[in-house]
Amino acid sequence: MSDTYAPHEFQYSSAEHQAGTALAGMWLFLATEVLFFGGLFLTWIYARSQNLAGFDAGARETELWIGTLNTGILLTSSFVYSTGLAFARVGNNRRLMQCCFAAIGLGLAFLALKFGLEWSGDFDKHLWPVGPDFKFAGEPTEGGARLFYVFYFIGTGLHGVHMVGGIVLVAMIAWRARRREFSPLYVTPVEVVGMYWSFVDIIWIILYPLIYLIGRS
């Protein structure tokens, strides 16, 4: 194909070559993320299998409604962003920017619910697993419940860090959309960020049952 219609970096032979390479890079990056969270989930499931009663007791203390609401919020955010990508593909930078703002708003709502409301409630209920005033201290399920909350805080904390990173990326896309940088011939950054933003959902979709559902009944 020709390289006349869009600029590209000198190490590529065409804009398409550059676009495909960027997507390949993001796929591979997500593979590293799978291994990173995969290690966490593996240790989590193994520890649970060794401490069933404690994990179940811990899971029952979690706020199911916040987790469920957040799941909906996050999936909606990805949907909205993907809509923005569709707008970008037909060259509508204004709608893309609006979609980015909506996606960011939903992301911030997730963080507010998660860390503003849920975590502070958890601390109030003495669910922070460190120290003698842990809620389950002295009970037979103490050890397992402590383990559950170690995983809970590390897992949600890491997911939160990824959310913040994603929000920054989406904001950068919004900024570039405002400057009308995207066109039907140039949407790669929107796609690449979209892959990451959807990946953050996928992590949550595994965290959600691990935290709120399994062992609850």
Next chain:
Amino acid sequence: MSTTVVEAAELEKSYLVDKSTVASWLLTTDHKRIAILYLGSITFFFFIGGIAAAAVRLNLLVPEGLIPSAETYNRLFTTHGVIMVWFFLVPAVPVSLGNFVVPLMLGARDLAFPKLNLISWYLFIIGGIIELYALFIGGVDTGWTFYPPMSTSFNQSHVVLAVIGVFVSGFSSIATGLNFIVTIHRLRAPGMTWYKMPIFLWSLYSTSVILVLATPVLAITLLLLGFERIFRIGVFDPAIGGDPILFQHMFWFYSHPAVYIMILPGFGVISEIIPVFCRRRLFGYKFVAWCSVSIAVISFFVWGHHMFVSGQSLYASVVFSLLSYAVAVPSAIKVFNWIGTMHKGFIRFDAPMLYALGFVGLFTIGGLTGLFVAALAADVHLTQTYFVVAHFHYVMVGGMVTAFFGGLHYWWPKITGRMYPEMWGRAAALIIFIGFNVTFAPQFLLGYLGMPRRYHSYPPDFQVLNVLSSAGATILAAGYLLPLGYLTWSLFRGERAPANPWGATGLEWQTPSPPPAKNFATTPVVTEPPYTFPPPELVQNRV
């Protein structure tokens, strides 16, 4: 695919003099300059780790230990291990030689993501500074493996900082691996099919697969460890139902493949050097290529051989033992292929070839003794002894460090535009070979006789062999200091290098030495497979 023509004026300047401000180096995205930045950094860490090793060998001169405190001794060998593994061996060949020659070999103008490449160097430096700071304020005494509960509950050293240093530098590994994989998939010159790629690229591709897939597991493991160390409560803590053995599984799931991160690039370097200095095609090219890939794959399934005496299930141990034998097969195939290449070749004993020959011998010993410790019953006797220490030093130092020096001499003319002094190069190669064997061969005997590793003192019976080992270490140190001297000298006084001083075939030799900033005047088109040397009977003696 279209070809890009670089402006003729731009071409004349080599990458070294293209721009000369400090910022043009520290903010460069040129893979060749980043390779130089990395080369300087890993050389620095090599000598830091080396000083710690020298202190260890000094201590072991006398049975009661020359260093008064066992605690200090523990911190010294931990420093040696942490620095050498994560700040020299793992990055060494990929980030320096690999960074420099991968795009050149592919016929590309840079890596796919040049900015990511620069970020990876900064991550490495930040991780390195954190690590050095941790060592400076007192160090760590857990051994490089950071096993809990030793690392989490039972010591006063700077575990958290050391772990953060390794964690950060891990992301530099991931960035480099990702860049190499994408580059090799996407930036091959027209005509450069997979089977036309030099073996060095196959090796680095396999290495990168491990870097990208194993390092994240180390990252999460160290993160869990750091949490436990800070809050004294965590998932490896048996007091609350956690499992310290789980740490070992997670750690070795990374660290066994990491052994191949450290050796596969060495295989690649040797596969480049031997055909050139024998004027022969690489014997069994496809076998060598696919052996790299199969080593990378199998290496993910052998980690349990580090845990034969940890109480893991016997059946698991049997399977891990079997798989560990399996991973030796592709490694052995490579050794036979190198020897097959040399057979009836027209061998020139330049310094790179001397290193390559040393590599083949030392790696073979390292590999074969690996089979001893992969055998369940033998391992019960040999584990945690100096036999293991000798085994992995034969692979890591005799193998990898030798290959690194071989590659450094081989590509030195290309990197710097200057020839190194050949006589000094040969002398250093021989001194390193002799020093290495005097240092580590006695340790096989010590381990077989039962001397445990990581002890500050030992029974007087072992003194003769220990003194021999320490004496060898001084020869080895001299051998490593020599290149530092004469390579630096050659930067200023060395003979100017032609584009292709060795008569080699790779694309990197078809551009001037040192290469222009954008690598090639016109994008090369590849028509020949690699290593197309004429048959030896047609080669004139050029020495």
